Amino acid sequence: METRLNRLRATMAEKNYDVMLVSQGENRRYMSGFTGSTGYLFIAREQALLLTDFRYTEQATLQAPEFEVRQVAGGLGSWLPDAVKQLGGKRVAFDENHVTYAMFQALTKAVADTGAELTPDSETVEMLRAVKEPSEIGAIHRAQDLTGDAYEHVYAGMHPGMTEQQVAWELEKYIHEHGGEGLAFETIVAAGPNAAKPHHHPTGTVIREGEPIVLDFGAKVDGYCADMTRTVCLGKQDDQFKKIYDLVLGAQLTAEALIKTGITGEEADGYARKVITDAGYGDNFGHSLGHGIGLYVHEYPRVAQRATNVLQDGMVFSNEPGVYITGWGGVRIEDLLTLEAGKVRNITKASKLQTA
Ligand code: ZN
Ligand code: ZN
Numbered sequence: 001m002e003t004r005l006n007r008l009r010a011t012m013a014e015k016n017y018d019v020m021l022v023s024q025g026e027n028r029r030y031m032s033g034f035t036g037s038t039g040y041l042f043i044a045r046e047q048a049l050l051l052t053d054f055r056y057t058e059q060a061t062l063q064a065p066e067f068e069v070r071q072v073a074g075g076l077g078s079w080l081p082d083a084v085k086q087l088g089g090k091r092v093a094f095d096e097n098h099v100t101y102a103m104f105q106a107l108t109k110a111v112a113d114t115g116a117e118l119t120p121d122s123e124t125v126e127m128l129r130a131v132k133e134p135s136e137i138g139a140i141h142r143a144q145d146l147t148g149d150a151y152e153h154v155y156a157g158m159h160p161g162m163t164e165q166q167v168a169w170e171l172e173k174y175i176h177e178h179g180g181e182g183l184a185f186e187t188i189v190a191a192g193p194n195a196a197k198p199h200h201h202p203t204g205t206v207i208r209e210g211e212p213i214v215l216d217f218g219a220k221v222d223g224y225c226a227d228m229t230r231t232v233c234l235g236k237q238d239d240q241f242k243k244i245y246d247l248v249l250g251a252q253l254t255a256e257a258l259i260k261t262g263i264t265g266e267e268a269d270g271y272a273r274k275v276i277t278d279a280g281y282g283d284n285f286g287h288s289l290g291h292g293i294g295l296y297v298h299e300y301p302r303v304a305q306r307a308t309n310v311l312q313d314g315m316v317f318s319n320e321p322g323v324y325i326t327g328w329g330g331v332r333i334e335d336l337l338t339l340e341a342g343k344v345r346n347i348t349k350a351s352k353l354q355t356a
Contacts, residue, residue, distance in 0.1 A: 004031055005066055007128050009045060017119065018089025019044045021107070024098040026295040027125040029223065032064040041067065044087045051083060076106040084110045096120035123300075130292055130300035131314040136224060137338055140293065140316055141347045143184070143226035144336050146219040148350030150174035151230055160209050160234055164189040164202035167215070175219040184218035184225030185297045195231070195329035198287055198322060209235030212245075212329040218297065225297045227318055229334030232353050241331075242355040244281075244323050248331045249352065251275035251321040255289060256335070259319070261342040265307030272321040273305070281323045290318035293336060313339045316347070 008031060012020055022031050022041040029035055031043065032050055036059055039052035050067035052060050060069045072079040084092065084107075092111060094104070107118055132140070154170045168187040175183065190200035192211040200214075207213055212233055218226035231248075233241050255272040269289040276285045288304030291297075293316055301309045303317050311317070315338065322332030335348035 003066070004128065005043065005048060008043060008125065011124055011128070012043070012045070012093070015093070015121070015124070017091050017093040017121070018116075019084075019087045019092045020121065020124070021092065021094045021099070022125060023103070024095060024125075026129070027095070027098075030129055030295060031125060032060075032067050034060045034064040034067075035223065036060060040083075042083055042087055044089055047087060049083060049087070051079065076103060077109065080106050080110040081114075084116065085114055088114075088116075090116055091119050092116050093119050093121040093124075095125075096122055126300055129294055130309075131312055132294060132316055132338070133314070136294060137314070137316060137347070139222040139224035140226065140336065140338075143180070143219045143221035143224050144228060144347050145349060146175060146178055146180050146221060147217065147226040147228045148348060149178065150217070150219070151215065151228065151350045155215075155230070155232060158207070158213075158232070158234060160207060162207055163204045164191055164194070164200075164207065165204060167207065167213075168202040168217070171215065171217050175217075180219035180221060181223075182220045184220045184227060184293075188214065188216035188229075190214045190330070192329050193327055195331070196324045196326050198324060198330070198332065207234065210238060210241070212241055212331055214330060214332055216332065216334065223295055225293050225295070227293055227297055227334060227336060228348055228350060229320055229322075229332045230350065230352065231331045231333060237356055240328065244325070244331045245353070245355050247276060247279050247281065248321050248323050248333055251285075252319055252333050252335070255319050255321070256337065256344055256346060259311065259337065259339075259344050261311060261313050261339045263311055265301050265303040265309050265311060266305055268303050268311060269305055269307065272319070276321060276323060284323045284325060285321060286324065287322065290320055290334075290337075292317045311339060313341065315339055 036056040042049040168189040189202040191207040195214040216229040251272040290303035292299045320334030324330035
């Protein structure tokens with residue numbers, strides 16, 4: 001099997017990098033397997049170093065067998081020059097989105113008398129992360145299953161008079177009590193007019209019959225994120241709710257039926273957007289259809305207007321159209337999809353509300 005290190009080295013060769021520094025948490029974990037909170041990877045064409053402090057050397061040695069683990073102490077200035085010298089190489093790439101100015105200064109000093117040059121890199125590891133291995137899809141699937149189970153459990157017990165915060169807590173409690181290692185992101189529970197805000201933070205607002213209630217949350221399992229949205233309505237659904245709900249569900253199912261390997265993120269977004277726009281609600285769908293997901297809740301590919309990236313087998317991304325109406329509320333329905341042998345597979349099993 002092609003290892004992640006080999007895939008990275010192939011890209012490094014294309015970009016003419018001799019050494020690459022990886023310091024961002026998810027990227028470091030992805031490239032090395034090391035899950036600790038501090039550490040630096042220096043990846044050269046032949047060697048791979050993992051530098052961390054004494055708290056983590058034992059863990060790093062176990063988790064990152066492809067790396068030579070070295071214990072470092074003190075500020076970057078005290079060990080960085082040696083590491084850079086050991087690896088040699090002319091072009092040292094660093095991640096321009098994650099390296100701090102202080103670190104950049106230390107790097108500049110470290111390469112000063114080696115003759116090497118620093119070159120900013122953007123998102124090379126993030127691009128590798130976009131296409132998942134079967135084990136990664138398995139972890140996302142387990143996280144999404146747990147998320148779905150939490151939803152079914154909490155929805156069955158939801159009743160008017162509970163607050164948004166209470167519902168959010170029930171969802172989170174279920175995840176923690178059933179094997180989740182944490183949450184993929186801050187839970188959204190938005191009732192009535194609050195549901196018009198796609199990223200509403202749960203408040204003491206009491207949920208009532210007949211209004212839309214948006215639940216958007218996800219478990220984290222084995223480092224991988226889930227992400228799911230369900231919109232529910234307790235008691236009798238009025239005509240407005242039915243109309244908007246059926247429109248959003250129709251848009252979501254249309255996108256799921258049409259998305260396939262080889263199309264762009266923009267085309268995928270367009271399938272759902274056309275349904276909503278044709279119904280006259282285009283201006284009420286103000287966000288992207290979806291986003292890639294993995295070690296982090298928002299990653300590549302982009303599934304959005306003007307997203308030129310091509311959707312490939314092994315990618316995992318959300319399908320989450322929404323319609324938001326100020327003063328009334330909103331409806332969003334979100335599943336996670338993956339592409340296999342050219343086709344979509346939905347990895348979300350939780351039930352969806354049907355309009356009565
Ligand atoms: Zn979501
Ligand atoms: Zn999402």
